[in-house]
Amino acid sequence: MQPEDAGEPMDRALLIGVSDYRYTEPPHGVPGTLRAVEKNVPVLREALVRAGVFADRDIVPLSSPDFAEAARELQRVASEASGLLLVYFAGHGAIPSGGDELYLQLCDAQVFAGEHTVFNAAVSFSDLMGTVLATSRADRIVVILDCCFAGNAARVWEHFEDKRRVVLLMSVQANHRIDAGDPGTATPYTKNLAELLREEGGTAVSRLAARLRERMAEQKRRTLRNEPWEPQLRADAGAEVTLGRKGPEVPLLVPGGSGPAGPDHDPGPPDPSPRPRRRLPAWTAALWRRPRALAATWSRARRRRQHARRGAGGGKRPSGGILLRFALPVLVALGMLGVGLYGPLGLAGGDDTHCAPPLELRVLTDPDLEDTFRAAADAYLTSEANTTEAGCRRTGITVYSAGSSDVVEALRRHTDAWKEPGADEVDPQRDIGPQPDVWIPGSRAEVDRVLEQQDTDAVAELEPGERPLARSPVVLAVPSRLAPEPLNEVTGRPLTEMIEALTARAEDTGVRRPDPEFTDSGLLATVGLYGDTAAVARGETMVRQPGPPSPTAGDLLCALPDDDAVDDRTAALVPEFLLLSAVDCEGTVRAPRTALYPADVPGMDPVFVRVRWDGGEADASARDAAVASFRDWLAGDGGRKVFARYGFRDPGTLEPIDEGVDLDVVSYAPSPLDASAGRDEMERALGAYQAYxxxxxxxxxxxxxxxxxxxxxxxxxxxxxxxxxxxxxxxxxxxxxxxxxxxxxxxxxxxxxxxxxxxxxxxxxxxxxxxxxxxxxxxxxxxxxxxxxxxxxxxxxxxxxxxxxxxxxxxxxxxxxxxxxxxxxxxxxxxxxxxxxxxxxxxxxxxxxxxxxxxxxxxxxxxxxxxxxxxxxxxxxxxxxxx
Structure with a gap:
């Protein structure tokens, strides 16, 4: 067992292989025994140890457990893990007729057709995610499924609130059964997985998944439907997990200094001589792309270290495993984006000037705007406005996002808990991220909602800008084959009339909208859908869909192509700029879409809001200067270039900033164009949606x-x-x-x-x-x-x-x-x-x-x-x- 120390996370793995089933006879039995699965757990266990992913003592193997034993061990291992948690299952998988759930069948599994509990003694993947993994303290979770229908778990993962720390590897695509293979060896998927771990040692999960797909294709593996056998991966955009500890360690930084962390470390005087540059390990590249997840990890790591220092006489120097897991989040939190790393870590400017760590700004934004403002921050970091004469960075910036309604509620009611998290369930630092210096919501109305109802004793003060940074209408993006001709005949009509006209032209047409609680674009669309709160049921009927809505408009546009038939007949309520700029699934072939402009749907008008926190006077002048510089750059030519690239409109004229915009997709000057939302209509729409x-x-x-x-x-x-x-x-x-x-x-x-x-x-x-x-x-x-x-x-x-x-x-x-x-x-x-x-x-x-x-x-x-x-x-x- 690893030492149970607040400063040193414990890694745990649970490997479940079910080869023997107690009930295999009709009418309630499962298909039969799986002799190949007997080999899976020992083969994978040996590979994980050899690759340095886990020590042997940290792996719990279960051979053909019944439901009670598996549930008990799942709870125990999940509660013990605070570093990396890996859960592996091989055995029979089963799905209900709708295919929207996956059941992992244990050795005492039975099937009762027509009953409420069809799959007895089976763990539903929803329960595994929602009640076991969600309560684990593990920083990162890897789930590996080797069973029939494993890909159906992806649908559950998509709707899991805390999926950013869960990486899901699935042996086969959704709705496919697979052969267990030669009973004398491990199953094909696990056999290849173990071989790759042994060959590569430490490797990123994304690379592992890609290699698995390549191997299965090279081996010409096919599912029982005689289609190519394609292992699947689900991981949040930019999130990455490295299995194994191969590669150079990156030392932790001490705030205000430039050397490795540790109570016994004496950095001595700075050495001005140039040093050879050290490159970060390749697997860290993806981590730079997810500041919100990094910030949350940094917060957890910081609290652990503070807790350790309050414990038995001071903190303990982190182990090598901790260094790899937390080094990069700490670098981001200290504002080291875009800066080269050297031997004993130091910073360099022009002519080998020694640079002090720059001031860090934390910028919180709407989820649909995160990519845009991350690109803007990246451009600003290397701009002249952010560079001293000596070539040093003035400011570092971390951009992260969180659900819009959560942010509004936190700024209204929980600024004290945000500043000093307590033992209460409310913890914005955990659920949203660190205290922001800047907030950029998708609509000015969100700022007004906070100011109207903010607690009188709030410890955060908001100072919104006078005008938006850019604008983007929220449009009804219809498959181009369904777009009415001419388009100007429908522009300026209420949203519900547009939808009724669309469904009248094609009966099977559907409409979808992103989650109104998670992103402002979804709430703005809901304003038009409802018209007034008496039309809630009618509006919700118009956007009815299987399962919950996509979290963001970008997720929605990426989800539709999963089914070509759905993509070809489904309109999406999304901000216009996403039709012109790339989204995370830019490589996916999507149905071409045309924007229709409803008269009663307000547009996105992101505004720059300075957030001041009580007790932040120590560096107030420097922080104010850094915020002002970034704000001016965003409002000037630098920000305008980024907004043009991402498809936004001028905040004053409402014309597209990029004059080369594709007029087959969007209109230059739709009229009328409802530019902004009102505070009260946003509040009413959200309240009605939540009540519904x-x-x-x-x-x-x-x-x-x-x-x-x-x-x-x-x-x-x-x-x-x-x-x-x-x-x-x-x-x-x-x-x-x-x-x-x-x-x-x-x-x-x-x-x-x-x-x-x-x-x-x-x-x-x-x-x-x-x-x-x-x-x-x-x-x-x-x-x-x-x-x-x-x-x-x-x-x-x-x-x-x-x-x-x-x-x-x-x-x-x-x-x-x-x-x-x-x-x-x-x-x-x-x-x-x-x-x-x-x-x-x-x-x-x-x-x-x-x-x-x-x-x-x-x-x-x-x-x-x-x-x-x-x-x-x-x-x-x-x-x-x-x-």
Whole structure:
């Protein structure tokens, strides 16, 4: 065991190989034993030790554990690790019908088709990420999966909040099964992985993944679908992990000095003689590209060192492993960007002048703007404005980003915790990054939101600039094949009208928007989607998609090409500049897009905000001068060149700064162009979005008439479908169930009263009370009563839905005036109706159920859909359940 010292992180590895399965016979057994997997754990363990990734004592091997043992060891190892944590699994992998989850099956795994818990004694990858890895103190986490469907874990990783410290290696692409290979050797993926580790010693995970793909291609490996076998990697942009400790150590710096850290180190007088330049190890290059992650790591390292110094008589000099892990973040935090490194580390200017470490500025910005302002900082660092006559750097700059709503809340309510983190759960230094000297939000309205509600005892003072640095409209970027002709006929229309016109031209067209809580572009788009808070449900229906929204507009544009069919028919609400500048996935072939300019969607207008912190008087003059110099450079020719390169508009004229802009993509002077957002409309839109994402209300109407007799039993029958959806509802959601059959006492019978319920209680109520009646159903009267019920519940912004499960045989009850009455109420209520028709043709164009769903903003599902999965997805969007 490594010493459990606050100044020295502990590395841990858990290697799980499941070759023997207890239950392999039908109907509930897994496919069978995996003899090759027996070799995997010892082969990989030996390779990790030989490559210097882990000491042998730090590796925990598990051979065919059951669920309880694996869960126990996962929790223990994850809680012990504070440096590098590696989790490896080889065995059977399984996915549900939707493919949006991956289950890692342990030796006592069983499969119960049609039950709520389909995969028994299996670890879902969501639970592994969300409840085990998320709570680990490990600085970096590597997960390696060698199983069928391993690539499906990528979908879970994409939506994991703390994915920046998790690197995911997957043996095969999503939705593919693989052969375990020769039972006398390790499985093909693990065998190649171990060989590469032994050959290369210390190597970056990104290089390892690339070599694995090359090897599998050279070996002509194919999946069981007879397609090329392609191992996968998921890592946050710029994040990197080196497996092994090969390469020169980089000494830590002491703030204010230029030598290695350590309590016994005496740097002596500076040596002015020139020294040969030492290059940083190659693997560090990618780390420069992620200042936010570096800053967070630096903060953790600093707190560990402070804790160690408060402990037993002072700090302990970090080990070689610590040097490699923390040296570069410390360099960034000290402002060493763009500076050469020498023997005993020193700084040099022109003519070998010895330069003191420059003052460090920390610049916090909106996630969609991070690349732009990092490029601007890089250009400024080497500019004349930031260089002394002796050739030394005046200032170093770290640019990082964080979720926009988190930043606003921290500057409003938690500046004290940001300055001095305590034992409370709120810790902006951990969740956002170090205290910023400069904040550049995507909209001036964000500054106004902070100033309007900032605590009177706040320890941070904001000084916003008078005018924006640049501007960029938020546009509806439609696939060019769907763009209307001529474009000027749609410019200046409200966003919702544009979307309705777009979907009218092509029924299967979708619209997506980035997360309104994470980036300002998403919130600005939401302002137009809602129009006012009474239209929240309608607006959210227009951007409905599987799973949560992409965190940023850049992520959204990169995610769409994952499926060519989706890319070709999906419009994206994104800032205009991203259509002109490269995004992280610039190598991906994407559908060409054309920008449409809604009249009611405000644009991005990033503003420079000086942030002053109480107690920062010691270097206030120097810091003010450094901030002013960077601000003036951004507002001058230097910044203008960067903004032109990234596709921004002039803050005054609103014309593109780059006069060579591609007019097939964007317009020179769309008119009108809503330039800025208001504080109140941003606040209202965010509040409405958050309320809509909170607990929901659902009223189920279960057709219990005699015609449902043949569609009643089993998981695909009426009650079975209803039970399947309950997993999408949580303990804070409110819902009820009506049995729709007119037995003489009215159009429905209450099976489950409207309110909050435990899932078990709800299922028991449906099982005990739901039965087919010898009566007809009156959906006209039941739907009108349902609209009254939802209206009585109040319009507080919470998501609501009516679900009608029926066979679609309505006779005269949904014809003529009765149907018109239901359609009128459906259109006016603001409550979407999802109709699940247990039969074919019920959702054909013009059928009553299809018309009710369409006019209300809901969905109509019939035998042409996977009704169970689709209905579950609809409920999951409204509810707060775990499924």
């Amino acid at each position: 994402g909170g607990p929901g209300r659902v009223l189920f109407l279960l057709d219990s008439s005699g015609s449902m007799a043949g569609l009643w039993e089993g998981p695909s029958g009426g009650p079975g479908l209803l039970r399947q959806t309950l997993g999408g509802l949580g303990s804070d959601d409110e819902y009820g169930v009506w049995a729709v059959a007119d037995t003489g006492d009215g159009p429905y019978e209450t099976l489950l009263g409207f309110g909050r319920h435990r899932r078990q209680d709800a299922e028991e109520a449906v099982d005990e009370r739901a039965r087919v009646r010898d009566a007809s159903a009156d959906p006209h009267a039941a739907l009108l009563a349902a609209f009254d019920e939802m209206e009585d519940r109040g319009d507080d912004g919470r998501p609501q839905m009516i679900v009608h499960i029926t066979d679609g045989r309505h006779g005269t009850y949904l014809e003529g005036g009765r149907l018109r009455e239901v359609l009128d109420r459906a259109g006016a209520s603001g409550v979407p109706v999802t109709v699940a028709v247990l039969g074919s043709g019920g959702c054909d164009e013009g059928r009553p159920d299809q018309r009710i769903a369409e006019v209300s903003g809901g969905r109509c599902l019939d035998a042409g859909d996977d009704v169970g999965a689709a209905l579950h997805d609809e409920i999951a969007r409204i509810g707060t359940g775990d499924d």
